[in-house]
Amino acid sequence: MKLQEAQGQFIQAWGSLGSSWGISKSMAQIHALLLASPNGLSTDDIMGRTQLSRGNVNTNVRELINWRLVRKKTVLGERKEFFEAIHDIYSMAQHIMEERKRREMEPVLSLLKDLKKTELEGKDDEVKHFQALIKDLEEFVAQMENLLNLASRINSNSYLKKMIKAIS
Amino acid sequence: MKLQEAQGQFIQAWGSLGSSWGISKSMAQIHALLLASPNGLSTDDIMGRTQLSRGNVNTNVRELINWRLVRKKTVLGERKEFFEAIHDIYSMAQHIMEERKRREMEPVLSLLKDLKKTELEGKDDEVKHFQALIKDLEEFVAQMENLLNLASRINSNSYLKKMIKAIS
DNA sequence: TTAAACTTTCAGAAAATATTGAAAATATAA
DNA sequence: TTATATTTTCAATATTTTCTGAAAGTTTAA
Numbered sequence: 401m402k403l404q405e406a407q408g409q410f411i412q413a414w415g416s417l418g419s420s421w422g423i424s425k426s427m428a429q430i431h432a433l434l435l436a437s438p439n440g441l442s443t444d445d446i447m448g449r450t451q452l453s454r455g456n457v458n459t460n461v462r463e464l465i466n467w468r469l470v471r472k473k474t475v476l477g478e479r480k481e482f483f484e485a486i487h488d489i490y491s492m493a494q495h496i497m498e499e500r501k502r503r504e505m506e507p508v509l510s511l512l513k514d515l516k517k518t519e520l521e522g523k524d525d526e527v528k529h530f531q532a533l534i535k536d537l538e539e540f541v542a543q544m545e546n547l548l549n550l551a552s553r554i555n556s557n558s559y560l561k562k563m564i565k566a567i568s
Numbered sequence: 569m570k571l572q573e574a575q576g577q578f579i580q581a582w583g584s585l586g587s588s589w590g591i592s593k594s595m596a597q598i599h600a601l602l603l604a605s606p607n608g609l610s611t612d613d614i615m616g617r618t619q620l621s622r623g624n625v626n627t628n629v630r631e632l633i634n635w636r637l638v639r640k641k642t643v644l645g646e647r648k649e650f651f652e653a654i655h656d657i658y659s660m661a662q663h664i665m666e667e668r669k670r671r672e673m674e675p676v677l678s679l680l681k682d683l684k685k686t687e688l689e690g691k692d693d694e695v696k697h698f699q700a701l702i703k704d705l706e707e708f709v710a711q712m713e714n715l716l717n718l719a720s721r722i723n724s725n726s727y728l729k730k731m732i733k734a735i736s
Numbered sequence: 737t738t739a740a741a742c743t744t745t746c747a748g749a750a751a752a753t754a755t756t757g758a759a760a761a762t763a764t765a766a
Numbered sequence: 767t768t769a770t771a772t773t774t775t776c777a778a779t780a781t782t783t784t785c786t787g788a789a790a791g792t793t794t795a796a
Contacts (some may be wrong), residue, residue, distance in 0.1 A: 403690025403698060406683055410702075413679045419782090420672050422590045424754060438697040443773080453756045458774060479764065479771065487701075489708045504588050511581045515574055522571025529606040530571060533655075534578075540657045546732050547719055554711060560735070564714050567728070587752090592784065611743080621786045626744060647741060647794070 407436045411450065426452050427460040431469060434485035440473045442480045468495040490555035497548050505541065512538050575604045579618065594620050595628040599637060602653035608641045610648045636663040658723035665716050673709065680706050 411432040418428020429450050434441060441449070446457045461483055464470035469492055473482045486492050515534050520527045554560050579600040586596020597618050602609060609617070614625045629651055632638035637660055641650040654660050683702050688695045722728050 401686050401688055403688045403695055406686060406688055407698060409679060410683065410698075413676055417672055417676050420590045422588050426754075435701055436698050438694060454773085455757065455775075456755055459755090462774090481773085489704045493708065504585055508581055508585050511577060515578065518569050518574060520569055520571045520574055526606060527571055530575060530578075530604050533603055536657045540661065543722060543729065543732075544661075544719070547715065547722075550732060550735065551712070551715055554715075561711065564711075564718060567718065594785075622743085623745075623787065624785050627785090630744090649743085 440482035440484035494552040608650035608652035
């Protein structure tokens with residue numbers, strides 16, 4: 401199989417995975433293409449390989465930069481900008497998790513915190529149940545944050561890696 | 569604050585969290601309502617509290633049942649069906665992770681496996697780079713699966729809970 | 737049976753989201 | 767400067783996803 405064809409399959413698959421995780425298909429495809437490219441690509445390169453419009457590529461590349469998954473790269477003697485993915489999968493994952501935590505978890509956490517300190521009027525058992533739910537969710541989120549911290553440190557620590565395997 | 573109002577806020581917030589995680593807003597809202605309700609609700613109860621149509625409620629409740637987040641419940645002397653959420657947050661999370669793994673990760677994993685065993689034609693360094701990417705991703709996914717196994721066993725094991733906190 | 741209560745389905749409508757492409761803005765070289 | 771290359775913006779459009787509601791289907795009670 402030609403390399404290009406294999407990359408194409410990967411790009412498509414990554415794109416559809418992206419959409420089911422709430423990331424736009426284009427953004428995921430561009431990310432996949434850059435992951436698969438060792439050397440940084442220009443906007444036109446990306447347009448050529450993904451068949452997306454200039455505007456779309458521009459917007460999504462900048463979004464990838466916001467997420468810290470991609471970096472601008474200047475090439476000596478070239479006027480164009482080139483873009484290169486962060487190729488280390490663990491730091492990639494860490495950036496994704498941090499960004500989602502910031503964008504999505506924090507609003508929910510702050511609601512939970514507010515609800516927890518509010519006095520509620522209603523049937524006693526229903527109020528109790530609701531308060532228990534809030535408390536359980538907060539605790540769960542805290543626990544998951546510990547786990548994510550752990551996850552982000554796995555790569556640089558092969559002892560951790562082994563330990564997790566052992567207790568899993 | 570009235571209990572109903574607090575529940576309403578929770579339902580809305582959960583709904584919007586849901587949509588950014590690739591779950592339909594209605595499904596997430598219904599789930600939130602059932603989590604907040606100690607006693608199981610009928611289709612009409614859910615319609616009343618969420619202002620969603622009968623068809624929408626029916627479809628999404630059945631989807632929640634597929635995900636094993638909700639159970640049917642019959643009440644003595646009542647013809648209607650009632651629906652009750654699984655209230656244990658850790659088993660809830662486990663079901664969500666399993667379902668997503670099955671639906672989304674598996675197709676990608678099987679592509680990665682295929683690509684790994686394919687002979688690729690192309691520039692040597694580009695082929696090498698792509699193969700390294702595939703390998704890294706596979707290894708990463710395996711590592712995350714270990715971590716998820718760990719996560720799903722945290723609740724019933726407070727020793728694990730403490731250990732993770734300690735090493736995080 | 738029949739009728740009423742309840743559940744399911746699904747075509748079309750609506751809403752949400754993503755994408756295009758051309759014009760405007762900006763940067764660089766000559 | 768001026769011309770040219772490159773990037774950015776955003777209104778219009780297209781696509782995808784979700785939701786509605788009424789009709790069809792099913793179950794239960796009498």
